[in-house]
Amino acid sequence: MEYDPSEDTLDEYVLIKNQGPGSQDMTNWVLTDDDDHFYRFPDDFILPAEASVRVWTKTDAGAEADTDTEFHLYWGRSDPVWGNQSDTTYLWDNDWNEIDSWSWP
Structure with missing residues (x-):
């Protein structure tokens, strides 16, 4: 997770790895944060x-x-999403079950 890039604030990203034994269909899965930003997987x-x-x-x-x-x-946003001081990113499946989350600082 890069929530505070040094040069371009839009270089933020979340890296998700499939550690399971098989492929994972992520259609309509969602990333959110504490401020209700919302990204839906294609x-x-x-x-x-x-x-x-x-x-x-x-x-x-x-x-x-x-x-x-x-x-x-690509989210396609023109402004940053992730809070530099603190925030939480959540990954939800298409039934809104929380798959994972990560908080900082």
């Missing part, structure tokens, strides 16, 4: 086993995947 987004996805706050900057096992999604 239709038919499947994260293979041991792969990761980086969800950027910014729009698509034409970035390529860093490896064969990392994917990039």
Whole structure:
């Protein structure tokens, strides 16, 4: 998780890794925070086993995947999402079951 990038505030991202034994269909899964920011994963987004996805706050900057096992999604926001002093990111499945969360500082 990069919630306070040093140069461009829109370089924030959340990195999610599938540590399960099989692919995970993340269609309509949601990322939220303490301030009700909301990102919904796109239709038919499947994260293979041991792969990761980086969800950027910014729009698509034409970035390529860093490896064969990392994917990039773009929120398309023009302002930062994650609080620099403190916040929590939540990952919810399509039935609104909390899958994971992470808080800082």
